[in-house]
Amino acid sequence: MLAETFVSAGHRLIGDHAPEGRDYWSRRFWDREEVESRPVLGDDFRAQKKKIAEYIEEHGRDAGRVLEFACGTGEFTAMAAGLTSAKEILANDISEHALKITGDRVDHPGLTLRQGDFWTLDGIEPAPLVLCVDAIHHMGQVRKVLERLKTFVEPGGTFVGNLWTIDNYHDYQRGRYGAGKHLGRSALFLANAVVMRATGGRVRWASYRTQLLRSAAVEPLLHEVFDEVVEVYTTRFFVAFVCRRAAR
Incomplete structure (x- = not known):
């Protein structure tokens, strides 16, 4: 329970300071x-990937253009290429x-790769399908990230994404790192929170790069940001969802 105490205290100290993971x-x-290859943790990650694929195919198959932010190594970019009729994909x-x-992974004639910070990207036109998977919780305050993502969804368009949640965070960390290492990482997080609180957020370390919500808080937040919440799917570690922007 010591790791839980450290993390809980750290979150209280951090308050509204957004995660900073750019560097x-x-x-x-x-x-x-x-992660998917692990015998215990992998089940949840594979279930999430399967659900995201279903969402892309069901709600985005007719999208002529796709935007994906924080695409990582392109697993979901490849899904968009294979499951939609998109002529253009910007990752x-x-x-x-x-x-x-x-x-290297995605074979699509209309694929454009763009390196850059999500918060400073410009000149991107809204698209009928926008994706952001496994990343929103790293990109800043979750509400503000979702609000910015919505601006890239064209009127009547669809957003597909997910959030890593804190409900079973400690189970995940112990399963991945072991109890001892997880305790050390939790202590580092608390130390970082103390420094952030003392400096008003001016000094922060890489250990604070994620904002985790309770799974029960996700759907109400989605309703506040998007015009329609179409689907929500909750597993032990993630909540996946489909949202829409109202047509004009």
């Missing part, structure tokens, strides 16, 4: 396939390495 993620990428990530893997 961290620009130098690396997350290997989802490696964005802050990591040059991740985009190279995406380019």
Whole structure:
């Protein structure tokens, strides 16, 4: 229970300070396939991927253009290429390495890869299908990330995404790192929170790069941001969803 105490105290100290993961993620990428291969944790990740694929096919198959933000290594970019009729797919990530893997993985004549920070991207026209999977919780305050993502959805268009939630966070971390390492990481997070609180958020470490919500809080937030919440699917570690922007 000590790790839970550390993390809970850290979140109280952090308050409204948004996660800051730009430098961290620009130098690396997350290997989802490696997590999916694990005998215990992998079940949930594979279930999420299956559901996202269903969402893309059911709600985005007729989309002529797709935008994906924080595409990582392109697993979901490849889904968009195979499951929709899109003539154009723009995939964005802050990591040059991740985009190279995406380019090697996805065979689509209309694919454009764009490196850059989600918060400073400009000149992108809204699209009928927008994706952001496994990343919203890393990109800033969740509400503000969702609000910005909505601006890229054209009127009448669809957004498909998911959020990592805190409900079973400690089970996940212990399963991935072991109890001892998870306790150490939790202590580091608390120390970071103390420093952030003392400096008004001016000093922060890479250990604070994720904002996690309770799964029960996700759907109410989606209703506040989007005009329509079409589907919500909850597993142990994630909530996946489909939302729409109202037509004009």
